[in-house]
Amino acid sequence: MTSRIGSVLVTGIGELATVDGTGPEGLGLRHDAAVLVEDGLVAWAGAPSAAPAADRRVDVGGRAVVPGFVDSHAHLVFAGDRSAEFAARMAGQRYDGGGIATTVAATRVATDDELDGLVAARVAEMRAQGTTTVEIKSGYGLTVADEVRALRIAGRHTRETTFLGAHVVPAGADRSAYVAQVAGPMLAAAAAYARWVDVFCEPGSAHAFDADEARTVLTAGAAAGLGLRVHGNQLGPGPGVRLAVELGAASVDHCTFLERADVDALVGAAATTTATLLPGVEYSTRSPYPDAAALLRAGVSLALATDCNPGTCFSSSMPWVMALAVREMGLTPAQALVAATAGGARALRRTDVGRVVVGARADLTVLEAPSYLHLAYRPGVPIARALDL
Ligand SMILES: N=CN[C@@H](CCC(=O)O)C(=O)O
Numbered sequence: 001m002t003s004r005i006g007s008v009l010v011t012g013i014g015e016l017a018t019v020d021g022t023g024p025e026g027l028g029l030r031h032d033a034a035v036l037v038e039d040g041l042v043a044w045a046g047a048p049s050a051a052p053a054a055d056r057r058v059d060v061g062g063r064a065v066v067p068g069f070v071d072s073h074a075h076l077v078f079a080g081d082r083s084a085e086f087a088a089r090m091a092g093q094r095y096d097g098g099g100i101a102t103t104v105a106a107t108r109v110a111t112d113d114e115l116d117g118l119v120a121a122r123v124a125e126m127r128a129q130g131t132t133t134v135e136i137k138s139g140y141g142l143t144v145a146d147e148v149r150a151l152r153i154a155g156r157h158t159r160e161t162t163f164l165g166a167h168v169v170p171a172g173a174d175r176s177a178y179v180a181q182v183a184g185p186m187l188a189a190a191a192a193y194a195r196w197v198d199v200f201c202e203p204g205s206a207h208a209f210d211a212d213e214a215r216t217v218l219t220a221g222a223a224a225g226l227g228l229r230v231h232g233n234q235l236g237p238g239p240g241v242r243l244a245v246e247l248g249a250a251s252v253d254h255c256t257f258l259e260r261a262d263v264d265a266l267v268g269a270a271a272t273t274t275a276t277l278l279p280g281v282e283y284s285t286r287s288p289y290p291d292a293a294a295l296l297r298a299g300v301s302l303a304l305a306t307d308c309n310p311g312t313c314f315s316s317s318m319p320w321v322m323a324l325a326v327r328e329m330g331l332t333p334a335q336a337l338v339a340a341t342a343g344g345a346r347a348l349r350r351t352d353v354g355r356v357v358v359g360a361r362a363d364l365t366v367l368e369a370p371s372y373l374h375l376a377y378r379p380g381v382p383i384a385r386a387l388d389l
């Protein structure tokens, strides 16, 4: 049954993490709970004995329920395979963004139907692991037509579409002419299909963009009505984080190499800019993990996302990302869950997802477990799935 029409009472919830900001670590934990869903929205949550009547009931048999995960950073519109690049990295090669050209070539020759099928399969794979909201970027087209095509396809699967024409300078292109194209005709064509604009800002890289180039694209994107996101401080210290804060970006992602001034900027901008950490990338590129616990203690707004892409992290698993954040970045399991749900929602400036509260979308994820603790406790085990109502 997948219809969202009418009312459904979800019963038998052994543990409900509402992530409503109350209680220890803001988890809003309830034991033995029920949730009333009306027309796809949460209408009530509480003790089963006080539950209102509903058209039908779904019993989850004592399992734990958490908000559907909000994966606020993913590159799903691509074709081709780069597993050999991963193997080379595990043997010591460094990631520098050069492999993106391989994916661009494979993506350009794929048909619309092929790309759409690939995206659909990846979104389904995410949902089967508990993700109910996903952001999808373009960035493997790098021509006006190919970027627009990627965004049109992405838009069939999510409303969180991001124009990433400034992913890398395409092979053979003149750098300043390409930046002008991205900020000019490419943006003009892409804006109708995108909610966000993003830039890979990494001045040390031959492939990505420096602060001035990133600023050009981001300010043009803002003028076109798009919200801002930045890939920053992935390959080394740099200006990405401070540029994102200065321009009021919703999110700056990676944050692998942060300096004191970056952390100060993120703390000052916590109401506006979320730092989205992508520990699957540190895993898949053998990079150091940022100290997420220290960032939280300092007062930074934090999200966790997969960055699912063929180069730096080909995983669609938010539970695995949470497990890494706990084991390698110092978060408690509760902090990891908050960052993967309400944190991701904040990074997308959404208030209707990431929490199980009245009025929010009834995006519920069921765990084959008695507690949310199992998300980090049982890495690699497929215990999470989005609940179809
Ligand atoms: N760093 C830039 N973009 C992606 C990697 C893309 C790729 O290598 O294909 C990322 O977020 O890590």
Ligand SMILES: [Zn+2]
Pocket (backbone or CB within 6 Å): 073, 074, 075, 231, 307, 309
């Ligand atoms: Zn990315």
